[in-house]
Amino acid sequence: MPSESNFIALLKQRIDAGDHLLQSHLEKGPRNSTYTSSSVQNEIIEVIHEYILSSILGRLAPSALYSIIVDGTTDSSNIEQLCLLIRYVDPQSHEIREDFLAFIPTAPSTGEAIAHHILSSLKRYQLPLNNCIGQAYDGAPSMSGIFNGCQAIVIRSCPDAEYMHCSSHALNLSLIDSCTSHLIRNMFGIIKSVTTFFNDSAKRTNALKHEIERPDNDYIILSKKKRLLSLCETRWVERNVALETFLELYVSISNTLDCLRIEGNSTSEQLYHSINSFETITSLCVACFLLSEITPLSRLLQTPTIDFGIAHHQVLSLLNTFETRETNATDYFKNIVFEQAKQISEELFIQPAAPRTHQRRHGHRLLDPEEFYRDQNEMYLPVKETPTSCA
Structure with missing residues (x-):
């Protein structure tokens, strides 16, 4: 059998589980009829796709109302595709569902071309255009334009x-x-x-894991996390988990970089000095605490059963939270955010201080680091106020 295939691995798993009929077919059957070729695998995938698609469309009565959700994505071969989903109420369970229908290759990515692909897909799946009562996209001009945008063209066929x-x-x-x-x-x-x-080196990853698990570690690590997570490039709220992991492992990361730089690694030398900065520590604490406030709302907005009333209530709740944070900025920043930054700094023997560039601008007057990071239009308040104004 061909190797390095998920399909073949699944067949082997079935054989290991005791499927003697399958084993006999693959080992003793004619070589030209094992049905394990790539073309057969693609046919099986297509059959599964058709079955799932028919199950989804079968839930929709001819008079059922639905909305469409479309977003663009690029696959591993850099082919631009549309991801088409349908949102509707299941007539059996009376629950709101969001089901994926298809990936649609698209070129060019103009509003007219995208709208054509969407409408063609709805017709192909025999979904009545008059039953479409909503369309949700991102805010790109090609999608949201009021004259030639995708939404404007779709609404001509789906009023x-x-x-x-x-x-x-x-x-x-x-x-x-x-x-x-x-x-x-x-x-x-x-x-x-x-x-x-x-993450680019198994050796360095193991070194970090060893530092985290070191029994004589002076810094108590309550986290069960053993490796760092990459920052999501597109969804900023998803960065919260990666930032929290980094914050929890901050001291271990610094200690590991210290060991590596002693061994002569020049890159670790640069990174060690970069993270052993009160500016970096405080910035991370600010981002973590603020994103932790926003993450629940982001998760909620992505749930299939969310409705406008619940979303509006949660947005107002978040705005009220931010207003409270602003009113009590001094106490909250001092007791929560700045305190966390100071604890990490003490473990790394870093003296809390405002950036040197700002110290030089103010001559010999020493800036209070807590006041600077809270009020100096650089950090806490500006970062907090922008989501409030944009929401």
Whole structure:
């Protein structure tokens, strides 16, 4: 049998589980009829696809109302595709469902071309266009344009398909706008470099794991995490898990880089000095605490059963939380955010201080680091205020 195939691995698993009939077929059957070739595998996948698709479409009565959700993606061979989903109420369970229908190759990526692909797919799946009551995309001009955008063209054939800019995507854009501070941007760059440095080498990954599990570790690590997670390039809220992991393992990461630089690794020398900075530590703490407030809303906005009322209530709740944080900025920042940064700094023997460039600008007057990172239009308040204004 051909090797290095998931399909073949599944067949071998069935044989190991005691399927003697399958074993006899593959070992003793004619070589030209084993049905394990790539073409047969593709046929099996297509049959499975048709079965699942018919099951999904079978849930929709001819008069059932539905909405469409479309987003662009690029596969491993850099082919631009549309991801088409349908949102509807299951007539049996009376639950809201969001089901994937198909990947649709598209070129060019104009609003007219995308709309043509969407409408053609709906017709191919025999979904009545008049029953489409909603369409959700990102806010790109080709999708949201009021004259030649995809939504404008679709609505000509589906007059009741009201366009909605994906709320989760809008939240993501507001987070991007909130991270314009160079301190936050620098922190993200440093964490990305450190994460790549460890994850690109099994030896360095094992060194970090050994440091985390070291029994005589002076810094108590309550986390069960043993490796760093890469920062998501597109969904900023998803970065929260990666940032929290980095924060939990901060001291171990620093100690591991210290050992590697002593061994003569020049890259680890640079990264060691980059993360052993109070500026980087505080920036990470600010990002973690603020993203932890936003993450539940982002998760909620992506659930299939979410409705406008619940989403509106949760957005207002988040805005109220941010307003409370702003009102009590001094106490919250001091007791929660800054305290966490100080604890990590003490473990690494780092003195809390404002950046040197700002110290030089103010002459001999020493800036209070807590006041600087809270109020100096550089960090905590500006980052917090932008999601509030964008929401």
